Amino acid sequence: MKLCRRARLTVIAVMAMTIAPLSAQAPTPRVLFVYDEVNDQTKPYIAHFREAFTSSGIPFDEAAAVDLESKDLSRYEVLVLHGIVQAFNSKSPIRDWLKTKPPIAGKRVYLFVTANRWFLDNLFKDLNGLLEKNGAKPVDAVSMATKETDDSLEKTAVKSFVGKVR
Numbered sequence: 001m002k003l004c005r006r007a008r009l010t011v012i013a014v015m016a017m018t019i020a021p022l023s024a025q026a027p028t029p030r031v032l033f034v035y036d037e038v039n040d041q042t043k044p045y046i047a048h049f050r051e052a053f054t055s056s057g058i059p060f061d062e063a064a065a066v067d068l069e070s071k072d073l074s075r076y077e078v079l080v081l082h083g084i085v086q087a088f089n090s091k092s093p094i095r096d097w098l099k100t101k102p103p104i105a106g107k108r109v110y111l112f113v114t115a116n117r118w119f120l121d122n123l124f125k126d127l128n129g130l131l132e133k134n135g136a137k138p139v140d141a142v143s144m145a146t147k148e149t150d151d152s153l154e155k156t157a158v159k160s161f162v163g164k165v166r
């Protein structure tokens with residue numbers, strides 16, 4: 001079928017208008033959500049993060065810190081970390097992983113740290129410092145003492161934090 005010149009120009013203009021906005025959209029960064037481990041205290045947060053990623057339309061993978069060896073980190077541009085204070089800050093699987101100097105330089109990191117009450121600042125500083133040493137200083141970091149927070153407030157805090165992930 002032959003098109004006259006004007007019709008061809010119209011087709012090209014319509015294609016340009018359709019394709020240009022699509023190509024201008026930034027690709028969705030690949031997000032890896034990392035938590036310390038699965039236990040009774042982390043389970044509600046893992047659920048909050050999953051729900052927040054899903055409701056924000058952010059595709060993500062997830063892993064406990066001890067399972068990160070089997071993950072190809074080069075696949076992810078964004079890391080979202082949730083660390084909890086355990087045993088007076090003597091135990092932190094995420095801190096142990098960061099001490100192994102994983103290849104995370106240049107990644108966008110979002111750090112969320114919680115403690116019921118004690119040693120929150122210690123873990124927060126430990127994780128921030130190790131991230132910076134590994135070339136991945138967090139673009140956003142939140143520490144939250146949970147002694148007086150309830151599930152609904154914690155869920156809202158996670159949702160608001162995930163809302164900043166780019």
Ligand SMILES: Cc1cc2nc3c(=O)[nH]c(=O)nc-3n(C[C@H](O)[C@H](O)[C@H](O)COP(=O)(O)O)c2cc1C
Pocket residue numbers: 039041042083084085086087088089113114115116117118119120146147154
């Ligand atoms: C084994 C274990 C040890 C913990 N030790 C501490 C601690 O030393 N200091 C503290 O403030 N919270 C401690 N916590 C509480 C967690 O940090 C807290 O449960 C977590 O940050 C989530 O907060 P939430 O359960 O109050 O919502 C511990 C939790 C576990 C499971």
